[in-house]
Amino acid sequence: MSTGIESIDGRGVYRTAAQLPDGMSARVRAVRQVIDDVAPDVVHAHSSWAGLYTRLRRLPVPVVYQPHCYYFERADLSAPVRSAVRVLERALAANGSVVAAVSRREESLALSMGVRDVVRIPNAPSSAAVREAGARSGAPAGDRSTVTMVGRVVAQKDPRFFAETARYAYRSGLGLSFRWLGDGDKALVRELRDAGVEVTGWLTADDVMRELVASDVYLHCAAYEGFPISVLDAARVGLPTVVRRIPAFEGTGLTTARTPAEAAFAAHAAVADTEQRLRMIASGDRLVGEMDESALHDGVVEAYAKATGGALVP
Structure with a gap:
């Protein structure tokens, strides 16, 4: 679950960080207060919970919502609960600008809920994940x-x-x-x-x-x-x-x-x-x-440009 709000400038440098309080209503109010204080050009909401806090009330700035797996995809939820969450997502879509999908699946789900602007922002490998040339091409050695x-x-x-x-x-x-x-x-x-x-x-x-x-x-x-x-x-x-x-x-x-x-x-x-x-x-x-760093960068640029009508290009 999301627990904080961070603001970043155009160079990707963190400016401020704020801890979210306990309670749904308090978190929605805290998000609005931070937005009033920081006056950002765009809000990027990561996760279903962040999407709820930023879209339950319409904000004065555009929202890029990146669910990182829609909550109703949870396999441990009953069918009625999944249906109710999907209805809520469809309703909240009216208060967002752009959905950033990490996969083709998320892209199709967003479109099925009537979202007009969907942009792929794929995940990318960790920076530490570097291929050792030829290291995995041969069969493994050892008994197991x-x-x-x-x-x-x-x-x-x-x-x-x-x-x-x-x-x-x-x-x-x-x-x-x-x-x-x-x-x-x-x-x-x-x-x-x-x-x-x-x-x-x-x-x-x-x-x-x-x-x-x-x-x-x-x-x-x-x-x-x-x-x-x-x-x-x-x-x-x-x-x-x-x-x-x-x-x-x-x-x-x-x-x-x-x-x-x-x-x-x-x-x-x-x-x-x-x-x-x-x-x-x-x-x-x-x-x-x-799905690499270049595709991620291009996706973010496209999402922010769409959300702001071309006014913001990182």
Whole structure:
């Protein structure tokens, strides 16, 4: 959930930061007060909660709303709740100017809700994710190949799917080991470890990159997403990548899996079949070519220009 408001000048330098108070009404008022004090040219709202605080009341400046996964995409919500949230999103759209979508899926969802101005601002790999030329092109060495996931251990990332994938691979003798880079819910961490998954705990960004480079396959098992940076990081360092078959990954060309069994066999193919491994790496390379720092920059410029009628071009 969003907890702060930051203002940035035209050079990308932070000017002010303000902590949001507790309570919905108080947060909506705080946003309006900061806007009155700072007088920005445009407001960029990151996440569904920020979109709520900035669009519940019409602001005197244009809003670029970047949901980073619409709230109604949550798989753990009941159908009536998802429908109600979607109706709210449609109503709030009248008080925003531009929706910034991180994926084709978000773009189509925004258009389906009647949003007129939708701009793609894709996520980009972390700056630390640098490809080591040729490092991942050959088959991995060692008795077991490492399958890695990066993220918080929370329900949205569906660690149970990862645990079941590990159990299936171990029962089937696929020669894989499993590792989760991150930490989170203690009960879910325990479930991962009970399934034979190594859970590293929180790591620095540089350590995450080092661990990714030392892996053999990346498996992203989240139940729903906007578009995860960790997938782009894995692709940039040259890892063959398997992703859960969820709407966020439609049209990416990545190898997908519906079930833990499919995920286990896809990961095994990535290390046992050289041609398949190279195809998976090539798919990741194409994805990073579409979702990189240049595309992100161009998307931000287009969104701000649209929101302000061409008055603001960073």
